[in-house]
Amino acid sequence: MHLTINMIKLLYVPLICVLIIVSSVIMGKTPNVILTVITALLLILSVMLDRKYTWLKYIQFIPLGAFHYSSHLNWCILLYYITTINVIEHKTRHRDTTLIALLLILQYTFIRLSYVPLTTYNMLVSIFDVITALVTVLFFHVILRSESEKRRLKVKNEYLTNYDALTGFNNYSGYIKTVQHHIELNRGFQFVLFDISNVATKNFEDILVSFSRKLIEHFPNHLGACRYAGDNFGIMLSPREQMDVLEICENSGIKVTSSITHFPEEGSDFQDLIHIGEERILEMKQGNRNKRQEEQLRSEKMQMVGQLAAGMAHEIRNPLTSIQGFIQLSKKSGYNIEPWYDVIMSEITRVGELTVEFLQFSKPHESHMKAEVMAKCMAKVYSLCESEVTSYGHILEMESSDEDIMVIMDRDKIIQVLINLIRNAFQAMEQAGHIHFILSREGEMAVIQVCDNGKGIPQSEISKIFDPFYTTKEEGTGLGLSLCSKIIEDHDGYISVESEVGSGTVFTVKLPMYPANS
Template identity: 80%
Template sequence: MSINIIKLWCVPVISVLIIISSMILDKSTNVLFMVIAALLLNISVSLDRKYTWLKHIQFIFLGAFHYSSHFNWSVLLYNMMIINLIEHKVRLRDSIPIALMFICQYSLIRLSYVPMTNYNIFVSLFDMITSLVTVLFFHVIIRSESEKRRLKEKNEYLTNYDTLTGFNNYSGYIKKVQQNIELNRAFQFVLFDISNVAAKNFEDILVSFSHTLKEYFPNHLGACRYAGDSFGIMLSATEKIDVLQIFENLGIKVTSSITHFPQEGSNFQQLIHTGEERILEMKQGNRLKRQEEQLRSDKMKMVGELAAGMAHEIRNPLTSIQGFIQLSKKSGYNIEPWYDVIMSEITRVGELTVEFLQFSKPHASHMKVEMMAKCMAKVYSLCESEATSCGHTIEMDALDRDIMLLMDRDKIIQVLINLIRNAFQAMERAGHVHFALSREGEMAVIQVRDNGKGIPMSEIDKIFDPFYTTKEEGTGLGLSLCQKIIEDHNGYISVESEVGSGTVFTVKLPTTAGCS
């Protein structure tokens, strides 16, 4: 119950009780004056909410009523008037002067109609203390209630609002949507998903986004932030929205969806489910589009690198040939002294062209299920004589001869021969190559190990790059081609090396069990 209601009920009742008591006990000296003063007091009390200036003259009506009634019960009215005036005072020091003024008025009027005895003086002092204690307790109660109200409002805010943006949170938004659904008015249910929010300025982006929404949609029916970086907003059915135009200046990618009530959903769950599904479909579509664009970009970059590398590699032998032809002009176009060099350079251009075509053309499908051990035996027989002529030894070790692979046999043989020949060339003195086959789960593992000079750490990450070579007559496409062939077989190739100790190339290919 509010103070105003208590005042409106109690002041008339206490006034009537005092008038009757004063008349019966023959206390009043002027009954008509007492009734008029009581009437004016009650009129001012009933109207002081509307006319606040009445609060400041009520002490006159109260003093007149008290003096004419000669009744001490008026102290109740004084305390009520005090509370009425200090109701909205925040500080205690602002309330005490008001309380002292009223209680001094009461004491002076009281002492005017009672004997000036020690008892009555002490009673007046006690009334003053009582008034001050009443004010003190009133402030404590008001402060306590105010704190409770503040905490309740804060709790309600935290329950229904997002503290960062000032929008509703998910729970508060449900209530907003339900309120609009109950009104049965058509509206748009718009969802936004921010895709590329950086962790370092996450909150700044969200605040900027919320400000933008408020700026463009000042008459929205409700807005919320939920799930971290998602926003929802309700707009009237006729509101126009252009997401690209609104958010292009924020530097963020926004995916949005619009669902219409009641055409596409009759409750909150249906509306948000439809909206979230549309956003998911758009994000998946955008992701696939980005992947395609990235793949296309990577392909164009690789084509550019290959073209630049090919042009560079072919230009070198052509420059040599051009130089020898110019020299031959001085000798009557006799190219015999440089014939072998010219032919070797022409052969080099041919080899470069052949390897480039093998690297760049699509993989021809001659895939069959073959026994890997037989394939390795073929490679071993082709490389054994070359090893002997170079002064090296080669050892084949096929631990599991039943490994079956779906493969292009000629391509895999090409890869293994290339790896073994690289091993031969890496051993400056007579060395040993270990050629091994094993199984690792559903993968076949082929290793080519040599005890040559090894590959420095600064070069090991570059050896699969097109046109990178450490050989004087190498094209730099051999290992790149090997990697491409292995990847076409859904496998992968890796290398480990230690300078002065040797190198191990490891090829892993899925067995027929792993392909099924």
């Protein structure tokens, strides 16, 4: 806008002045040609120099009025409009601009009326000139405001296109331009990426702002910085800049994964650099994730070892205490242990059983895995358990909806699990009942269910039944179901239980089927 007004002044004011002088002389209007020429030169000179000496703007009305008076031509009104706009171009308040326009147009009117007769026409023309001046000022304001709004929107759009409103850093698009500029200059730099995606969502925006300030604080001389993809930051540093990621992370209180890529040694363009950087961050995050999982697994194993050790010590202490008591009693009877022989032997047998089951539970799983037909495995379990179940007065029924289901398994271990589940079922039934032994498929899983109509398990106990040494049987070790759970987990399957007191219990084992039959 400023450039346009200046061009109008420099191009048209001299031209208009020359036209008025020539026309005034030809029409015999000017009373003094020399004065007209001198005032015109003074006006043109003030217009040419007013950008350097701004005070000239505010006295241009003097040579303008003198030129108008000496030329005696109404065409000078165009010079008044140009002078008005020149004076008010930096003013925004209507009151100031309207006052300046009125004063200049009044000067024009008084000078005009000094050389024309005071007729009704000339008076009405003077009023029209005043209105025209006010309308010109109004239009100037409209145009000025429109241009200002365009500039503001352009700046805003450029900011939104290239910058992140939250942190003030470049966004992805703006950062590409910054990096490409340095690549075109062929200047070496470090391309550093930070990933903070593992922070909590609470106050996430505050964390982003805080971290961006930490980056600026640590790298005030950075070549460019950006935030992209929500929670990733990139910063461009000179090759000599030293970076201590640990210090940044400790001071910010945020867990950060970072990577550094060097231009031009490791990448020739932006895509190469960011691809290498993000690949390194993914590798670091995967390594950190694996490390955390290993630590968690180690912690869980140690916790389980502690529970097993405590439970084993407790379970073994009970029969040993009984044996010790009987030995002390036998001392008083001349070491005659015959009255307590059966009890002592039963306690020793119990210690032996505990030891065997504990060893089975704790020793590493030996792999004898191969594809087996699940129905044949269940038929073996049925043949082993049927007579025992019948001796308790119960009925064992086996159902199989798919005889071709195959599973990669250690056959003996799975048989051990299923026998244990069936024994638990018939031992839980106080009266004659039914046990259903069912095979089906569910998606890619083989499903084996052992259902009984016994007394059921209270909901308060269901969550504990797979814990080591938890048992409701008087002579149970509490390791049976724990061992079953471990075996099924070793086969990449899982075991669950549903029960309702008074209605019965359903144990469900799910194992991944052999791919050829899935």
